[in-house]
Every structure is written in structure tokens, then in C-alpha cells.
Amino acid sequence: MHWRNGEHGYGLVSKILHWTTVLAIVAQFWVGKNMEPADVAFPAEQARIEQLDAQAENLDGAARDAARAEADRLEDELDAREDDAEDSFVRDSLNRPTDPSLPLLHVALGVLIMGLGLARVLWRRTGLPPWAPYLGGTARTIAGITEKVLLGLCFVIPASGLLLLFGGYDWLSLHIATHYVFFAAVAVHVGLHLVHARHGHLRRML
Numbered sequence: 001m002h003w004r005n006g007e008h009g010y011g012l013v014s015k016i017l018h019w020t021t022v023l024a025i026v027a028q029f030w031v032g033k034n035m036e037p038a039d040v041a042f043p044a045e046q047a048r049i050e051q052l053d054a055q056a057e058n059l060d061g062a063a064r065d066a067a068r069a070e071a072d073r074l075e076d077e078l079d080a081r082e083d084d085a086e087d088s089f090v091r092d093s094l095n096r097p098t099d100p101s102l103p104l105l106h107v108a109l110g111v112l113i114m115g116l117g118l119a120r121v122l123w124r125r126t127g128l129p130p131w132a133p134y135l136g137g138t139a140r141t142i143a144g145i146t147e148k149v150l151l152g153l154c155f156v157i158p159a160s161g162l163l164l165l166f167g168g169y170d171w172l173s174l175h176i177a178t179h180y181v182f183f184a185a186v187a188v189h190v191g192l193h194l195v196h197a198r199h200g201h202l203r204r205m206l
Contacts, residue, residue, distance in 0.1 A: 004126060007129070009204050017119055025113060048074070052070060056071065120151060139195075161175055
């Protein structure tokens with residue numbers, strides 16, 4: 001068993017880092033999917049407030065003032081609830097570090113994924129194995145770009161999540177967009193393995 005990458009292919013360290021990252025990402029998506037609906041309800045409420053503001057522009061006099069007052073009231077309530085949610089997150093972090101809520105676990109996994117991404121970047125500097133001989137120039141280009149995109153997303157997705165947590169829900173669209181890029185990159189990555197399944201391409205990472 002070889003620890004480092006070489007002519008034999010990927011070494012044990014690369015394989016451990018790869019599959020640990022995969023498991024962390026799977027766990028991350030499970031946690032994200034199972035968080036309480038209240039954790040993701042704020043954007044819908046913000047959209048409702050923006051709709052009221054837009055409707056107020058088409059009104060006159062007292063009706064416009066009433067619509068704007070209602071929008072302001074809802075905005076204040078939403079801000080208070082967001083502050084309470086952030087305070088609750090901090091309290092969970094400090095008071096129950098061994099019994100985390102799902103949002104706290106979501107953040108912890110994100111930080112772990114960033115750490116794994118950093119470890120993988122540093123380990124890649126020790127050298128990569130040669131390309132599989134059955135991969136042509138186009139396949140190598142696609143594989144190389146896809147691997148770099150997935151590695152970059154190990155930083156971008158958690159970072160956008162932290163911006164969402166501490167910077168407010170204006171960052172939600174960015175966080176969602178990074179997930180679309182991730183799924184597209186995974187589809188290409190898996191597709192390349194399926195195309196070359198007859199060559200035992202997956203065994204290079206097993």
C-alpha cells in the first residue's frame with residue numbers, strides 16, 4: 001500500500017481525503033434537507049415585504065401610507081426574528097457544544113469541508129499520479145477542470161453559507177447558485193467515471 005501518489009496511481013492519503021470529503025458532503029446535504037422549516041422561512045417573508053412595497057408604489061394617499069406602514073412593521077418583525085435566530089445559534093454554540101442543533105451541525109460540517117479542501121490542496125502539491133492511459137486529451141481537460149471546480153467549491157459553498165448566516169439572507173441566492181454549480185460538476189465527474197467504467201476508472205480511487 002502506497003501512501004503517496006505515484007506511477008501506481010493515487011496513494012492512500014489521497015483516497016482517504018477524497019472519500020472523507022464525499023462522506024462529509026453527503027452528511028451536509030442530509031442536515032441541510034432536515035433543518036426545521038423555520039430555518040429557511042425568512043426569505044419568503046422578505047419577498048412578501050418587497051411585494052407590499054411594490055404595491056404601495058401604485059397606491060395614493062392614505063392607502064399608500066398604510067401599505068408602507070404595514071411593510072415597515074413586517075420588516076421590523078422579521079429583523080427581530082432574524083436577530084433571535086442568530087442569538088439562538090450563538091447560544092447553542094456556547095452552551096451545548098456536545099448537543100448541537102442542526103443549523104450548528106450544518107456550519108460545523110461546512111468548516112470541516114473547508115478544512116478537508118485545504119488539506120487536499122496542500123497534498124496535491126506533493127504531486128499527482130500520471131493520467132490514466134485510456135483518457136484522451138478532451139477527457140483529461142474535462143476531468144482536470146471538473147476536479148478543480150469541485151475542489152474550489154469545498155471553499156465557496158461553505159463560505160457562502162457563512163455569509164448567509166452572519167451577513168443576512170441577501171446571500172441566499174449565492175448559496176443556492178453554488179449548489180447548482182456543484183451538482184453540475186458532480187454530474188460531469190460521475191459521468192466521466194461511467195463512460196470509462198469498462199476501464200475500471202473508479203478503481204483508481206479505491
